[in-house]
Amino acid sequence: MDSLVEDYLNDILDRVRDEDDGAVADYIPELAKADATPLALAMCTNQGWIYSVGDDEREFTMQSISKPFAYAAALQDCGVEKVIETVGMEPSGEAFNELSLDGKTHRPVNPMINAGAIAVNQLINGEDSSVDDRVEVIVDYFSRLAGRQLTVDENVTESETGTAxxxxxxxxxxxSYDVIVDSAEDAVASYTRQCAIRVTVKDLAVMGATLALGGVQPLTGERILEPLVCRQVQAVMASAGMYDGAGKWMASVGIPAKSGVAGGLMGTLPGQLGIATFSPRLDESGNSVRGAKIFRALSEDMGLHLMSAVTRKGSSVRGIRTRGRTTVFRLQGGLDFSGAEEFLTAAENQDITTPRVIIDARRVTESNPVGRRMVKEGLRRIRENGKKVAVVDPNNVLGKRRFEDGTRVATTAAEIDEQ
Incomplete structure (x- = not known):
């Protein structure tokens, strides 16, 4: 059943594959010569399932996507009050590399612009840390978030250092305002190596899911961050993660997100998902053109906008039982992508030995297009495995009762017997 989700994600990639707007970052020599064609998408669910398509093994440097994770590390290690003394939380409405600080406090206005990110970087491992020790701590920390050992791209580091x-x-x-105590050269060296950590979209999806799940790494089960830290990071991402376009992004897409000039884009849906894309061509704000379009498509298709998400509480699979010749899946609550994915996983893991399968949707309160599509496609695949399928859906929350090939889904035992 897993391929059903990946089929959908491939459909999303196909929608944007031929788009060629934007250009690779040209102010960093190593990025300027990068291949502009790679395209990848990955999602990590709250159950730790990873779905990825396209060039999902392709490594690229995190760049500014490292900012929210470094911010989380500083919050976890230093505490919220200490970090707030160093960097604010307000959206700047300015470019990511603007030479500006808060007029009253002389702090950077938020940790998602370069001034704030450099200040945050200096808090990790203590202000007296050497560059090498600080970078080692950051790489180790990011590796725990990703669930595998990450490395720094030294070629990109050297290239960025020459244009810093x-x-x-x-x-x-x-x-000059005593926000940092290290030399400017060492501070930039440490921050530049942080940005040059290599990841894949799968890594970023898992790292994003760790934030979305309140600090529990979904693959290893390790609690890496406190829930309050994750809430703070995602709140700042929502207001400032997409730089001077953050307000428009939240209104139209509604997913807390962070972009990087290597072409990566990472987003979180609290309690549910981590999402990541990779496509190197950027718009004028430094955000991936195709990546942003993918996020918009996912938000619209799957109802991921924070202000309009399907309400879910607990598992969408209330229970599975076998009665004579029939296996019954009882669904409940809101049925969105995550809810449908839970049903598909349960169906895949269930040893269905009966000739008939019934989906009882009487307790499903609401659904969205992707949830309905996934459930019905799952039913079609169950049917293709030789089972007769019916749906109990008096409120019609699953929509039209037809498979894509035109066959009608049975709604009673008698209709099943007639199939």
Missing amino acids: DRNLALAHMLR
Whole structure:
């Protein structure tokens, strides 16, 4: 059944595959010569299931996507009050590398712009840490979030260091107001290596899911972050993660997200999912063009907008029971992507030995197009395995009772026998 989700994700990629708007980042030599064609998408659910398609094994550097995770590390290690003394939480409405600080406090306005990210980086492992020790702590921390050992791309690090004049100016400005104590050169060196950590979309989806799940890594089960830290990070991502386009992004897409100039884009749906895309061509704000379109499509199809998500409480599978010649799956609550994925997983793991299968949707209160599509496709595949299928759905929450080939889903035992 897993391939059903991946089929859908491939459909999403096909919608944007031929788009060629935007350009790779040209101000970093190593990124300027990058291949612009790779395209990948991954999702990690609250159950730790990873679905990925396209160039999902392709590694790229995190760049600014490292910012929310470094912010989380600083919050976890130093506490919220200490971090707030160093960097604010308000959206800036400015470009990510703008040379500006808060006019009253002289703090960076938020941790998602470069000034704030450099300041946050200096909090990790203590202000007296050497560059090498700090980077080692960050790489180890990010590796725990991803569930595998990550590395730094030294070629990208060297390339960025040679073009880091603006970040050096930011670091000198931070030093002048005692926001950081390290030398500007060391501060930028540490931050640049943080940005050059290599990941795949699968890594980012898992890291995002860890934030979405309140700090529990969905693959290893390790609690890495406290829930309050994850709430804080996602709140700041929602208001400032997409730079000067953050307000429009939240209104139209509604998914807390962070972009990087290598072409990555990572988002979270609290309690449910981590999502990541990779496509190197960027718009004028430095966000992946095709990645943003994929997120919009997912938000619209799956009802992922934070202000309009299907209400869910507990598992969508209330129970599975076998009665004579029939296996009954009882569903409940809101049926969105996550709910449908729970049903598909349960159906895949269930040893169905009966000739008939019934889906009891009487306790399903609401659904969205993707949830309905996934459930009905799952039923079609059960039928293709030789089972007769029926649906108990008096409120019609699953929509039209027809498979894609035109066959009507039976709604009574008599109709099953007639199939």
